[in-house]
Amino acid sequence: MASRQMTTQEATPELEAAAERARSRRGFRIALPSFAYLVIFFVLPLLLVLVYSFASRSSTGLTLLEDWNLDSYGRLFTPLVGEIFLRSLVLALSTTAICLVVCYPFAYYIATRGPTLRNVLLVLVMIPFWSNFLVRTYAWSFILGSDGIASQISQAFGGEPVRLLFTNTAVLIGMVYGFMPFMVLPLYAAIERLDWSLVEAARDLYASGWTAFRKVTLPLSMPGVIAGSILVFIPALGAYVTPAILGGARTTLIGDYIVGQFLSARNWPFGSALSISIMFLMLIATLIYFRSGARNV
Amino acid sequence: MSDQRTPRGPVNRLLAANAWLVYIFFYAPIALLIFFSFNDNENVSIFTEPSLRWYRAMLEDDRILSALRNSLIVAFASTIISTILGTMLAIALERYRFRGRGLLDGIAYMPIIIPDVTMGVMLLIFFFQAIGLIDDLFGIGLRTGLGTITLAHVAFNISFVAVVVRARLAQFDDALEEAAADLYATRWQTFRRVTLPLIAPGVAGGALLALTLSLDDVVVTQFVSGQGATTLPVYVFGLIRRGVTPLINAVSVVMLVASMLLVAISLGLQRTRSKGDEEEPDVPLTPQQQGA
Numbered sequence: 122m123a124s125r126q127m128t129t130q131e132a133t134p135e136l137e138a139a140a141e142r143a144r145s146r147r148g149f150r151i152a153l154p155s156f157a158y159l160v161i162f163f164v165l166p167l168l169l170v171l172v173y174s175f176a177s178r179s180s181t182g183l184t185l186l187e188d189w190n191l192d193s194y195g196r197l198f199t200p201l202v203g204e205i206f207l208r209s210l211v212l213a214l215s216t217t218a219i220c221l222v223v224c225y226p227f228a229y230y231i232a233t234r235g236p237t238l239r240n241v242l243l244v245l246v247m248i249p250f251w252s253n254f255l256v257r258t259y260a261w262s263f264i265l266g267s268d269g270i271a272s273q274i275s276q277a278f279g280g281e282p283v284r285l286l287f288t289n290t291a292v293l294i295g296m297v298y299g300f301m302p303f304m305v306l307p308l309y310a311a312i313e314r315l316d317w318s319l320v321e322a323a324r325d326l327y328a329s330g331w332t333a334f335r336k337v338t339l340p341l342s343m344p345g346v347i348a349g350s351i352l353v354f355i356p357a358l359g360a361y362v363t364p365a366i367l368g369g370a371r372t373t374l375i376g377d378y379i380v381g382q383f384l385s386a387r388n389w390p391f392g393s394a395l396s397i398s399i400m401f402l403m404l405i406a407t408l409i410y411f412r413s414g415a416r417n418v
Numbered sequence: 419m420s421d422q423r424t425p426r427g428p429v430n431r432l433l434a435a436n437a438w439l440v441y442i443f444f445y446a447p448i449a450l451l452i453f454f455s456f457n458d459n460e461n462v463s464i465f466t467e468p469s470l471r472w473y474r475a476m477l478e479d480d481r482i483l484s485a486l487r488n489s490l491i492v493a494f495a496s497t498i499i500s501t502i503l504g505t506m507l508a509i510a511l512e513r514y515r516f517r518g519r520g521l522l523d524g525i526a527y528m529p530i531i532i533p534d535v536t537m538g539v540m541l542l543i544f545f546f547q548a549i550g551l552i553d554d555l556f557g558i559g560l561r562t563g564l565g566t567i568t569l570a571h572v573a574f575n576i577s578f579v580a581v582v583v584r585a586r587l588a589q590f591d592d593a594l595e596e597a598a599a600d601l602y603a604t605r606w607q608t609f610r611r612v613t614l615p616l617i618a619p620g621v622a623g624g625a626l627l628a629l630t631l632s633l634d635d636v637v638v639t640q641f642v643s644g645q646g647a648t649t650l651p652v653y654v655f656g657l658i659r660r661g662v663t664p665l666i667n668a669v670s671v672v673m674l675v676a677s678m679l680l681v682a683i684s685l686g687l688q689r690t691r692s693k694g695d696e697e698e699p700d701v702p703l704t705p706q707q708q709g710a
Binding site for chain 1: 451667
């Protein structure tokens with residue numbers, strides 16, 4: 122599209138260059154409204170968070186922008202915050218690991234069906250997961266509650282009543298449920314695109330099914346594994362709705378903690394520093410994603 | 419389909435069993451919620467007899483109805499704005515080269531990647547500062563409400579619309595557009611008669627996605643709504659945090675069914691293909707961190 126043809130026969134280099142410039146200006150004009158919108162309502166707010174993270178909080182909860190300092194960042198290294206970060210990291214990593222173990226065979230199953238069935242199976246994954254996140258999470262609180270379905274089933278089999286709601290286990294179940302599609306789709310794309318003749322070659326050379334999988338299929342689908350893991354890890358780390366509904370008061374995670382700084386504790390500088398630090402963690406994850414070439418999936 | 423592709427014997431049966439379990443995991447909570455929403459009992463988890471009691475209660479609840487009205491206003495306004503802006507963005511990025519294109523390309527995808535909590539924090543600070551500034555400069559005392567919620571929803575929806583429309587634009591090259599230009603169509607005519615009809619399924623799919631995301635958003639809305647202007651998901655979120663009630667079940671089912679319908683239509687439109695496209699199934703856009 123860059124080398125757009127001139128309609129006249131005698132297109133001189135000057136004319137072509139002028140046409141190219143005109144086209145470039147037109148492209149810029151078409152992009153301008155959304156560019157401006159994103160600068161005002163996304164880039165500027167992002168910079169404001171950065172500025173606020175260096176500000177200080179007055180005794181009445183107002184933010185003082187006059188003297189910049191690193192106090193809010195210093196607070197990130199206190200034991201309480203460290204514990205919250207660690208808990209969130211462990212939970213996000215567990216969510217990612219469970220999703221990976223369950224979704225790899227699942228994606229493999231979908232990718233190895235015929236084209237029609239494959240499409241149906243994919244749509245069946247997409248529909249629940251594009252639908253209302255809040256409600257889907259709520260459905261679990263209703264299952265995991267003290268007189269919920271999970272407990273009733275346990276009692277029906279002669280077990281103790283179980284109340285999983287408001288525990289970390291409940292949050293883990295909710296996050297696995299909520300973020301699974303981020304894992305399924307890249308894995309599916311990677312496996313579906315695989316060069317199956319290589320697997321065939323391995324089998325022809327007397328590799329067992331398992332060896333062929335381990336030495337050929339798995340390495341070839343690695344970009345999907347990395348992409349899926351990062352796509353689950355990032356939202357799991359910043360999760361707010363799931364812990365707010367399924368988690369307990371004693372198990373604060375980064376997401377709740379940040380929201381608390383803004384909506385109840387009124388410590389905007391500290392909340393901003395927390396936001397910047399999780400954005401930084403996510404930036405690292407995204408860089409790994411681009412470095413690994415997984416974006417081509 | 420080569421022999422190596424489809425595993426046979428016990429491996430295939432294990433894979434199939436795993437797939438069944440995953441689908442049960444996906445759909446069982448939804449099915450249970452729908453089933454219990456028709457329960458007459460005050461106690462959520464003991465089923466006595468089927469009734470529409472809680473649906474009737476929902477329709478008589480003024481706060482729910484006013485939150486619903488707010489949700490619809492915000493969703494339609496933000497969908498219209500973000501569909502226009504997002505489509506323009508997709509065309510500019512996919513069809514033109516210009517200075518700053520690389521930068522714009524990067525910025526355009528950030529609202530999809532960034533978690534809701536950080537997006538909410540950013541916009542809360544931004545509106546707080548902006549409203550203060552407008553008050554200082556012009557003496558106009560603005561407040562957060564439906565206006566700020568709409569502006570915030572447009573900020574994340576532009577990116578989603580752009581991704582969907584761009585995927586559609588990438589499916590055909592600009593040969594048809596060039597042919598129209600060669601036949602002396604003006605640029606506007608080319609857009610109206612050639613480009614727009616071709617990308618229409620993408621634009622409609624993107625618009626429905628924007629509508630769904632706007633109707634579902636809790637976190638960003640909670641940050642920018644201020645006093646008095648609550649959307650349905652934010653109101654329901656507040657109710658849920660106070661405890662499980664049969665009324666929430668009914669409202670939830672309505673929200674769930676509405677969003678599932680929108681998603682199904684959106685997916686159908688995104689998969690609409692022009693003749694001659696290959697049969698290869700494609701993976702639709704990766705879902706974003708809904709409510710993450």
